[in-house]
Amino acid sequence: WGPVAGWLNKTTYESRFRIQPVEGAGLSWDAAIGFARTSTQLRDQIDAALPQLGPRIAELAAKYGLPSDPPIRLGAAPSPIKLASLAGPAQILRQPAAKPPVIRVSDANATDPSAETMTVGKEIFNGTCAHCHGPDAVQAERRIDLRRLRIRYGEDMRDKFWTTVHEGRPSKGMPAWREVFTDDQFESIYTFLLTVQSPETTN
Ligand code: HEC
Incomplete structure (x- = not known):
């Protein structure tokens, strides 16, 4: 969800929200690149290239609005104040829930x-x-x-x-x-x- 929320926040919502990664099952994970067993040379080349790509990857992450803060654990917040101090989630909570479409009889x-x-x-x-x-x-x-x-x-x-x-x-x-x-x-x-x-x- 991070890339989706980040991109939408940047493009559609003019960065109105702060996207805060949270801990929890399925909410963040490591990414890996898989190679065929025989492609050891390619694997080593990419292993060697990745560290140099660090800055470029960070640039792209910023360009696409990917959230980069370390995930927080929601339940672990010492008091509700901490949660409220985050502009993003607090603002999200203030958004009125989407209304179910109403079919008016008078229509x-x-x-x-x-x-x-x-x-x-x-x-x-x-x-x-x-x-x-x-x-x-x-x-x-x-x-x-x-x-x-x-x-x-x-x-x-x-x-x-x-x-x-x-x-x-x-x-x-x-x-x-x-x-x-x-x-x-x-x-x-x-x-x-x-x-x-x-x-x-x-x-
Ligand atoms: C998981 C993805 C998925 C979902 C969800 C899905 N479809 Fe499809 N549907 C497809 C794909 C892929 C094809 C094209 C199959 C093919 O190439 O013949 C298709 C084909 C069709 C076709 C025939 C199109 C044609 O031109 O032959 C109809 C009609 C259709 N879907 C209706 C629905 C309806 C109604 C729903 C919701 C109840 C639905 N589909 C939900 C994937 C999906």
Whole structure:
């Protein structure tokens, strides 16, 4: 998370936060480079080069906002004052929790069942599918760009969707979701995907 948080803090949040590494299982770890057993020469060359790269690595770490402070143990703070004195976490705690999206009954759309279905589908999509297919289905990699379903399959789009989400394509990295979602939920995801289909007609 360090590189992600650091980069976001630097680029999106104008370094508003202080990124403080904390101790804990899976929160920091050493990195290593592996070599094939026979590549001893390469291994030795890299071993020799690494110390000289120290300053350059530090430069890059700063450039990408990587947190560099040693991790602290949260529970070990002598008093809450210590934690509060860290600008970062204290500020994070002050951020209001993200509000769950509210579907207002008074919304003109709310009377349109397909709009509501679309909203539900979009939420499921962003919670589960976006991890691979991109938030709101915005995905640069064509193979997994679900905005291209219509271009790719035309009339068969619906069938392809159902078969793929039910059965997955395990050998290609697409999990099967049959046990996870109901058909109503698949229907709502499909309704959402219909709203983002690319109008492009060329392949
Ligand atoms: C772990 C990553 C991952 C997740 C999560 C995931 N998918 Fe996929 N999905 C893939 C990959 C990879 C492919 C492309 C498989 C291939 O190359 O044929 C794919 C393909 C698809 C396709 C067929 C695309 C096409 O053009 O043939 C559909 C439809 C689809 N996914 C829907 C979903 C939906 C809906 C969800 C959420 C419920 C979801 N996927 C979650 C990885 C994922």
